[in-house]
Amino acid sequence: MKTKKTLFTASIAISLLLMVYSCMISIGTGLGGVTATTTTTVTALSQHLISAAQAKVLSDEYSNNNYKVLNAGKIDPETKEVYYDIEVLQDYINYVKAEAKKQKIKNVGITIAFGQYPNNGNFDNRLKKIYQGKQTVYLKASVKPLPGTGKVGMGGYNKVEDNAGISEISAFDFGNLTPPE
Numbered sequence: 762m763k764t765k766k767t768l769f770t771a772s773i774a775i776s777l778l779l780m781v782y783s784c785m786i787s788i789g790t791g792l793g794g795v796t797a798t799t800t801t802t803v804t805a806l807s808q809h810l811i812s813a814a815q816a817k818v819l820s821d822e823y824s825n826n827n828y829k830v831l832n833a834g835k836i837d838p839e840t841k842e843v844y845y846d847i848e849v850l851q852d853y854i855n856y857v858k859a860e861a862k863k864q865k866i867k868n869v870g871i872t873i874a875f876g877q878y879p880n881n882g883n884f885d886n887r888l889k890k891i892y893q894g895k896q897t898v899y900l901k902a903s904v905k906p907l908p909g910t911g912k913v914g915m916g917g918y919n920k921v922e923d924n925a926g927i928s929e930i931s932a933f934d935f936g937n938l939t940p941p942e
Contacts, residue, residue, distance in 0.1 A: 831896075840895045843936040853933045857902045860930045868905035869927075873898050876934075891941045902930035 811819075824841070831839045854871065861869035878884055880894040904927055 838940050840897060840938040840940065842939045843898050844939065845933075845936040850933075853900065857930055861902065861927075864927075864929070866902075866904065866927055870903050870905055871900050872903040873900055874932075887935055892938055895938055895941070897934065897936070897938060900933040902927055902932075 828839065828841060857869060857871060860866075875896065876899055877896045878888060878892050878894060882888075882890070882893065884893075
């Protein structure tokens, strides 16, 4: 009887391990160009993944602290999330890679930067009127920061002498802000 229980438990454990491994492979193949054919790629991706529970902790901490301060005394709440279509986002990543290659820019990456739309309508005619004055995030091509500098990647409007072409790669904006939508 004990042998059957042990064998049953062992087979469940092996099944769970295979399922986890299978999920890791699926994660690797489902992210636009990231494949599970190389252990390095899956390992690099796994260094950045967090669980839904961890994402909730981050969201709750932000809501209970920074977001609360941002909205103190405001009638309309600030933007809390920005949505970008995954296909368009993948196109932007491909664009940055191609432009960086064309301009021979090394160590290219993408910086997610915080911004705020101006209150007037002079920014861009694609900006929805209800987004005027709201905070947003935008993406910009950047170069990997030097270790120990404490700086996020340089890019967008910042000129970097050894990667001067980085400022010529367009930034990415105009997601859907929530709130207001």
